[in-house]
Amino acid sequence: MATAQSPRPLRKDASINRERLLDAARELFAEKGLGVTLNDIAHHAGVxxxxxxxxxxxxxxxxxxLFEERLQAVESVACAALDEPDPWxxxxxxxxxALQMQFGDRGLQQILDDQTLGDERINDVRLRIAPLIVELVYRAKEAGVIREDFExxxxxxxxxxxASIMDSTRDVAPDLYERYLTFMLDGIRSGDRQFxxxxxxxxxxxxxxxxxxRRRRKPKVVDAKRTTSQ
Incomplete structure (x- = not known):
C-alpha cells in the first residue's frame, strides 16, 4: 500500500532565497503598501x-x-499569556x-484588508485567536480584577x-502609545471605586x-448568464 510522501525540504540556497524574498516583502509592504509586485520584491531581495x-x-x-506567520505569532503570545497564573x-x-508586535509589523497591518486572503483566512483569526482572548478576559472578570462590563x-x-496612535506618532514619539495603553489599562482595572x-x-x-x-474589497461576482451569452 502506497503512502503519501512528505514534501522534500528546500535546498539550503533555495531556503535562503525564500527568506530573503519574505524579508524584502516585509520591508516593501511597510514602505509602499501591498501595491508592489513580485518583481519589485525580487529586485529588493537581490535575487x-x-x-x-x-x-x-x-x-x-x-x-x-506572512499572514500565517503573524497569526502564529499572535497565537503564541495569547497562549503564553494564558500560562501566566495572575489574570491581570x-x-x-x-x-x-500584541501592540509591540503591531509596532514592528507596520506593513502587515494592511494584509487584513486585502481581498486576496479570502474570508476563510480571515476566519482563522476568529477560530484560533478569539477563544484565547475570551478566556483571558473571562479569567480576569472571574478574579474580579477588571470591570464587569469589559468584554x-x-x-x-x-x-x-x-495601532492608529502608533501609526501617527511612531516617527516622532515611538513610545507614546504606551501612555494611552496605560490610561486604558487603568480604566478597566477594578478597585475600590465606582466606574x-x-x-x-x-x-x-x-x-x-x-x-x-467592512473595508475589505470583495471580489467582483461574474454574471454567468452574460458570460455564456457573449
Whole structure:
C-alpha cells in the first residue's frame, strides 16, 4: 500500500532565497503598501525574477505566508499569556505584547484588508485567536480584577485604536502609545471605586468581525448568464 510522501525540504540556497524574498516583502509592504509586485520584491531581495517565481507563484502566496506567520505569532503570545497564573498580568501582557508586535509589523497591518486572503483566512483569526482572548478576559472578570462590563470584543477595538496612535506618532514619539495603553489599562482595572456607566454595550463577535472587515474589497461576482451569452 502506497503512502503519501512528505514534501522534500528546500535546498539550503533555495531556503535562503525564500527568506530573503519574505524579508524584502516585509520591508516593501511597510514602505509602499501591498501595491508592489513580485518583481519589485525580487529586485529588493537581490535575487532574479525567475528565482522569485520558483519560490512563490505570485505575490498573493507571499501575503498568505506572512499572514500565517503573524497569526502564529499572535497565537503564541495569547497562549503564553494564558500560562501566566495572575489574570491581570495575563491580560495586560497580551495587550502589551500584541501592540509591540503591531509596532514592528507596520506593513502587515494592511494584509487584513486585502481581498486576496479570502474570508476563510480571515476566519482563522476568529477560530484560533478569539477563544484565547475570551478566556483571558473571562479569567480576569472571574478574579474580579477588571470591570464587569469589559468584554472580549473590546480587546479588538482597543488594539485597533492603539495601532492608529502608533501609526501617527511612531516617527516622532515611538513610545507614546504606551501612555494611552496605560490610561486604558487603568480604566478597566477594578478597585475600590465606582466606574462610570458605559454609554453603549459591547459589540457581539459577529458584529465586531463585520466592523473590522467592512473595508475589505470583495471580489467582483461574474454574471454567468452574460458570460455564456457573449
Amino acid at each position: 532574479g525574477v525567475g528565482t522569485a517565481y520558483r519560490r512563490f507563484a505570485n505575490k498573493e502566496e507571499i501575503i498568505d505566508t 498580568l495575563a491580560l495586560s501582557f497580551y495587550l502589551r505584547r 472580549p470584543t473590546d480587546v479588538t477595538f482597543v488594539l485597533s485604536a492603539m 462610570t456607566p458605559l454609554p453603549t454595550a459591547a459589540l457581539s463577535s459577529e458584529t465586531t468581525h463585520t466592523a473590522m472587515t
